[in-house]
Amino acid sequence: MGKIANEELLQKLNDKFPGQVAQTGADFGLLTVETNKESINAVLSFLKADATLQFIFLTDLTAVHYPELEKPIGVVYHLHSLTTNTRIRIKVFLSLDDLHIPTASTIWDGANWMERETYDFFGVIFDGHPDLRRILNVDDMTVFPMRKEFPLEDPNRIDKKDYFFGR
Amino acid sequence: MQNHPVYTDNDPQTEYSTLNLGPTHPATHGVFQNVLQMDGERIVSGVSTIGYIHRAFEKIAEHRPYYQITPLTDRLNYCSSPINNMGWHMTVEKLLNIQMPKRVDYMRVIIMELARITDHIVCNSILGVDTGALTGFTYMMQYREAVYEIYEEICGSRLTTNIGRVGGFERNFNTIAFAKTRKFLKDFTHGLKEFESLFNRNRIFIDRTRGVAAVTAEAALSYSWSGPILRAAGVDYDVRAMEPYSSYEDFDFEVPVGDNGDVYARFLVRNEEMWQSMRIIEQALTKIEKEPSDIFHANVPAFYLPPKEEVYNNMEALIYHFKIVMGEVETPNAEVYHSVEGANGELGFYLVNDGGRSPYRLHFRRPSFINYQMYAPMSQGMLLSDAIINMSSLNVIAGELDA
Numbered sequence: 001m002g003k004i005a006n007e008e009l010l011q012k013l014n015d016k017f018p019g020q021v022a023q024t025g026a027d028f029g030l031l032t033v034e035t036n037k038e039s040i041n042a043v044l045s046f047l048k049a050d051a052t053l054q055f056i057f058l059t060d061l062t063a064v065h066y067p068e069l070e071k072p073i074g075v076v077y078h079l080h081s082l083t084t085n086t087r088i089r090i091k092v093f094l095s096l097d098d099l100h101i102p103t104a105s106t107i108w109d110g111a112n113w114m115e116r117e118t119y120d121f122f123g124v125i126f127d128g129h130p131d132l133r134r135i136l137n138v139d140d141m142t143v144f145p146m147r148k149e150f151p152l153e154d155p156n157r158i159d160k161k162d163y164f165f166g167r
Numbered sequence: 168m169q170n171h172p173v174y175t176d177n178d179p180q181t182e183y184s185t186l187n188l189g190p191t192h193p194a195t196h197g198v199f200q201n202v203l204q205m206d207g208e209r210i211v212s213g214v215s216t217i218g219y220i221h222r223a224f225e226k227i228a229e230h231r232p233y234y235q236i237t238p239l240t241d242r243l244n245y246c247s248s249p250i251n252n253m254g255w256h257m258t259v260e261k262l263l264n265i266q267m268p269k270r271v272d273y274m275r276v277i278i279m280e281l282a283r284i285t286d287h288i289v290c291n292s293i294l295g296v297d298t299g300a301l302t303g304f305t306y307m308m309q310y311r312e313a314v315y316e317i318y319e320e321i322c323g324s325r326l327t328t329n330i331g332r333v334g335g336f337e338r339n340f341n342t343i344a345f346a347k348t349r350k351f352l353k354d355f356t357h358g359l360k361e362f363e364s365l366f367n368r369n370r371i372f373i374d375r376t377r378g379v380a381a382v383t384a385e386a387a388l389s390y391s392w393s394g395p396i397l398r399a400a401g402v403d404y405d406v407r408a409m410e411p412y413s414s415y416e417d418f419d420f421e422v423p424v425g426d427n428g429d430v431y432a433r434f435l436v437r438n439e440e441m442w443q444s445m446r447i448i449e450q451a452l453t454k455i456e457k458e459p460s461d462i463f464h465a466n467v468p469a470f471y472l473p474p475k476e477e478v479y480n481n482m483e484a485l486i487y488h489f490k491i492v493m494g495e496v497e498t499p500n501a502e503v504y505h506s507v508e509g510a511n512g513e514l515g516f517y518l519v520n521d522g523g524r525s526p527y528r529l530h531f532r533r534p535s536f537i538n539y540q541m542y543a544p545m546s547q548g549m550l551l552s553d554a555i556i557n558m559s560s561l562n563v564i565a566g567e568l569d570a
Contacts, residue, residue, distance in 0.1 A: 025502065027501040027502050027503060028261060028501070028503055030502075030504060032502070056388055057388060057391060057404075058391050059391070059504075059506075059513065059515060059532060060517060060530065060532040062517065062530040064519055064527075064528045065528070076517070078504060078515070078517065078532075082388075082402070082404055082409075085409055087504070089502075089504065108389055108390075108391060109386075109389045109390045109541070110389060110390040110391030110392075110537055110540065111391075112540060113536065113537070113540040114391075114537070117536075121225075135217060136217065136218035136569055136570070137218065137221065138218075145223065145226060146225060146226060152223075152226055152227065152229075152230050
């Protein structure tokens, strides 16, 4: 089977979920759609189960922080249909006071650690996740370090100040 | 008089013992910790703890210009750094719409396939060590050294290579590099044959690996496995064949596939991949001869650093040099996902760019991280010694696991 055209893919999603899925871009030919957290798991299950699409491979799951947006945390899914060699990127934006989204680990076992990583770095809470703990950072960390407001280095450190180097 | 209980082999165990496998256990080949509940020699359940060498590469990358991120990618899978380097360069080139000349593509293919061979050498020979066969390891390590010498000719370093730049290579391959590559192909054909004759039909090795940690294709796909271990389970997904990058479509090679995803199948798949890599390198060496020999980078002065003598003598080159070093190059406002077939699987780069000097967000899809999460569930009911060789054959690299 050949690659599925972006228009056809979008059409299928729109027929199945009217008004819930909107295209936000197709950079470098990779269809990017946005949906909401109420429909995300239905969309993922549909893409995985549909006989002609077969997006059976969860390539990646992560998040991006856009502090200036009303809903600043964007959870990003990359799916890959191995039979048709088509990729799709799905985004769900969440507001800071309600960072809940249903877990995808009920659809793919592999989503488990990817969601833990996303929780660890962005604080996204995946409802229904079997074991939502920090994964790479220490357990007693209180911040979510990949958010933009978190500085790369400790702002209080002085050993890199210019006057130590005669500047 | 005895006042403590005496257990015999037939007594049911009422208490499990806890075993800390790692974080610095020699059998884990890296910083991994697994807290195992043991019923005698058998694993009842396990919990993996990771993150011991987490270095926040994704955060650091948000503060660095593109060309300074290459050294970070070295330290993901440090057994095959050039693949990571090339994957990163190609991601940025995709973002900037830079087309590579064919010769650069072929040079990249050579260096990536050499890296794949070193990675598989390490994995398969260490798998032999973990089953008790040290001989194969002692013979194979010299070939990794031979590849490292080729790296030295090309870029000057051995492990964390930082080969290439966005837009091509920093310098041309010299004649010694080509000669050493040809010599390596000749020697390694002999060496790999010898290695295979030590293992492939070895009764002890087969008894030790056949049927151990067998994984179905469905389970492997559900856990998003990729690379040799997915192919060993019978799924012929290889990024090089599926979405060819760096002119892989010009090459004639096969994607080896295993049957039941056990340790033995993974071993065979990796061995066969080394043969295929050698085939690819041979073809690349022939193809390169037909290309003009002085081309080693694309003609993109706005992104590729000019030669030093031009910077000193040519105003335009000085301006470009300044702009590139200060990160004042024009980049499009776009999102890009690019993946390469790393030695352990699909190594993906998800790059969100806002037109600034460094990525707005960079996420590495690290195959080791994703492959490793099945380790604890699949170890349940396994003998401890089988779990050890299962870990070797997953070839989890701590640097790639933790990023």
